[in-house]
Amino acid sequence: MESLTGKTVIVTGASKGIGAATAAAMIDAxxxxxxxxxxxxxxxxxxTAAAKPEQVTxxxxxxxxxxxxxxxxxxxxEAADGQIDVLVNNAGIMRQAGGIExxxxxxxxxxxRSMAVNVHAPARLLRHAVRGWLQAETGGSVIAIGSWVTTRGTSNPGAISYAASKAAIAAATKTVARNYAAKGILAYVIAPGVVRTQMSVDSAAKTGGEAAVTATLPMGEWVPPSDIAEMAVFLAEGRARHLTGATIDLNGAAYIR
Structure with missing residues (x-):
């Protein structure tokens, strides 16, 4: 079902992991x-290989x-002829060294690096998007791909800057939700747990290995990137308007607030 036909979606960091799955899911929709x-x-x-001609840039x-x-x-x-409907702020980095010790x-x-790539860049795009929607009076949606580390901290001491940066952009996204909802601008944060990506594999190597991390998860498995992608598609559809400002946890009951 092509529920997003007629909408233009930006997906950042679309070459791997969550971003790649999200780009593919948006195309499929x-x-x-x-x-x-x-x-x-x-x-x-x-x-993006499944895209139809002229469906992807x-x-x-x-x-x-x-x-x-x-x-x-x-x-x-320019590529979208001025029409951006959804911004998926996904691109990010996680340094495995750079902790207190x-x-x-x-x-x-x-x-x-974490502040530049994980905060300043997505915040800049957030600003561009919101200003454009306000000027055009069209409304739009921002979907930030966050992390459970924004509220629980990270067990990887070398990734302290990653945790802080993810918390910062999540707060910025929520601020947009609170201030521009009446203008038809919606903003959400998806907060995954341990996702089956190379970034998580690298982090697990610093915290006891993949088997040790998996043993802490109630479902006994890592979250597939497709789960985050499918949630992003749902939010992009605009049917959950009153969910704006929410943080959606996707962690298989590994962290319940």
């Missing part, structure tokens, strides 16, 4: 997709560079 990637062109091409940008973020947005708006050089590098 009939959306026109603008898929961002950093350096993995082959990955984003694979993720691939745009590269280094999200550590705010000029590149601004240029990406301008290119996306690591050298100050690693600490500084982790915090600098």
């Amino acid at each position: 009939g959306a026109t997709v603008i898929a961002h990637y950093g350096g993995d062109r082959a990955g984003v091409e694979a993720a 691939l745009l590269q940008a280094d999200f550590a560079d705010m000029d590149a973020v601004d240029a990406f947005w301008a290119d996306a708006v 690591d050298p100050i050089e690693a600490w500084d590098e982790a915090w600098t």
Whole structure:
């Protein structure tokens, strides 16, 4: 069922993991997709391979560079003929070193990169999107891919900057929800637990290994990226307007608030 036909969706970090699954799901739902990637062109091409002619546009940008973020947005708006309906802020990095016990050089590098890619870049896109919707008086939706570490912290001490950065962009997204709901602008945070991505595999290696992490999960399995993608499609449909501002936990009962 092509529930998103006629809508244009930006998915950042679409070359792997959650972003790749989300881009594919949006395409399957009939959306026109603008898929961002950093350096993995082959990955984003694979993720969007099922697209019909002219259904997808691939745009590269280094999200550590705010000029590149601004240029990406301008290119996306041009590609979409001015119509962006949904922004999925997914792109992010997780440094595995840079904790309190690591050298100050690693600490500084982790915090600098995490704040740039995980906070400043998505916040910049958030700003562009909301300002565009306000000017056009069309409304729109922002879907932030967050993490359960925003409320529980992370068990990986080297990823402290990642946890802080995810909390920051989640708060920014909720602020949009509170202030612009009457303008038809909706904003959601999806907070996954342990997802079957390379990022999670790398993190598990720092916290006892994959088997040890799996043993802590009530369902005994990691969350498949497709679960997050399907939730993103549902939110993009706009049928859950009064869910705006919510954080949707997807962790298989591993963390219940």
